[in-house]
Amino acid sequence: MSRRLIVAALAAAVLAAGCASSGGRPKPAALQDFQPQLAAQPLWRSSVGTLNFSLTPALRGNTLVLAGSDGAVLALEAGSGRELWRASAGAPLAAGVGSDGRFASVVSRDNELLTFEGGKLLWRQRLNSRVVTAPLVAGERVFVLGVDRSVQAFDAIDGHQLWRLQRPGEPLTLLEPGVLAPFKDTLLVGQGPRLAGVDPLQGSLRWEVAVALPRGSNEVERLADLVGPAARSGDVVCARAFQSAVGCVDAQRATLLWAKNVGGIAPVGADARQVFGADASDRISAWNAASGEVAWTSDKLLNRDLSGALALERAVVFGDAQGYVHFLSRDNGQTLQRLATDGSAVVGTPLRAGDAVIVLTRKGGVFAFRPE
Template identity: 55%
Template structure:
């Protein structure tokens, strides 16, 4: 079995193990939805389409625009207010990860392991990565950073594709084929290295600090998978993320110290703001943690087994998508249901993204729905 297939299989088996532990077998039926009288209003401001999303897409929201990508390698930038297409390009192949953008340059990775960088829709350069990538590249400071499934990090000059450095650290026998942590914090590159969060010098590729967010536990290598899942949440000097099936925690990225960590069995990224962090566990039981201390603010089991997406905070709501293409709007302070919105019926597995007054939701069918309140 190839390394890439083993990684994918490990991820799938880990999810199956978690669900079986919760249900004693196959996935239980979703919790019936309670009758709901809408307490807020939200409308679809505009719609667009891409050619489906069957890969771990991260939507980039920068400078009043969304940059998105589809299965067929199409990449496009859309005006966040109107949905107007600003530019469109193609990677020429199906994608395994994407998209990262600084508002001008955008980067994706193909299934063949090729990094493709665009300048306003025109392909600027291509580079083979030499391994599988499932995390969207990070474009920042005139550099493109790529995190491989093997946890290796590569840095390239955004202008000419020149490789600047490689950081390869010892890892575990199995790693997670899911979006990892790769983000910028002031003059530091934040990288997930298994269950640890590392602060890396973006100019040299050297590690400045290294902090454990989760503690792997289990009887075998699959159960001990605890890689950090991205994208992370930044709140001032704190950068917070989930450790796969292990914990949720926050690191002071200025000082390189753990702020707090709480055990938790979830598998998807968290969302949040300056007051709360939000996430679901493997059964879609929702929890809100106080961002400052990690104390539980509220929890809810009213959306169990609905295969929820990672959440987004939008105004006074926290919003989750589900496998039926429904958006669930909850009061961010209490967890009370506020509204349900429909899309095209395709599963929502991509974390909704907010730019200004607009929240963009992407379905696996390729539907793009921009909501406003």
């Protein structure tokens, strides 16, 4: 089982999806020959240690903040890969890192929230809910989303709790990173299949929009939690609901623009023109961002355990389980470029930092490429 999906019940955890039947997982599609149509050169390479969880680095300005499963937390200069500072949580981590450029926060497997400033540990706080989503640091606050969908806010300077929001939920929740993001003066939170807008000062609910309608004969089949990170373009936020749908929400008006029933577990990528994502078999689709109409689909990378998607001007970028980074044409999904990393799976979602694309691998490799 190459991609491990787990759902947590109130009393126990069960395997939800990603397990193959008696025949085993389908063989990954063979890579096809192509004629490069996009130049890309490696800029720099670094390491963060082994990554046993999904990690998308926190980028603020030219500072890239990362965390490894063994507890390493470090900041790199995004343009050069130069290390700015390095610290240790002193324990293995359960979730990635959130940072506003000044403060950086992580969550340990011992269920402690730790916050650093410039590599110095400021405080630690015991949490009462398991966490697998990277904290969000904004406005001198640290926001934490639990697997039970509770949301907590802490003062970034001293760690005291400011508020806690607990919503009623289904008995099963997804043990995968959820949606936790800023939007103007609102905190966006995934609450099951709903995208919720929360007052970041008071912790009160402002609005919520359903991206999917859970279906199925049992609780596992009805799982439709929003998978993070969400993709934002202006006022529009697009996200995948686990194995259920892809949809876009106008977060300013709190309205659903469109949603399409489609399976899949990896985050989508989007900009003002298109939304991109791979389904459960890694069939890639491009949707019109305004209408949700399918622009094209591609079967070239079936069963290659694709990462989340990153939309660029000319290409959409995916990583796969063998460490390849695929640059596909936005127009038709044809391969424009393919780059190798260290042979281990690309984790999280590729990230754009200026004119560079940052990719992380299971072995902890941090790779920066510059597409021309």
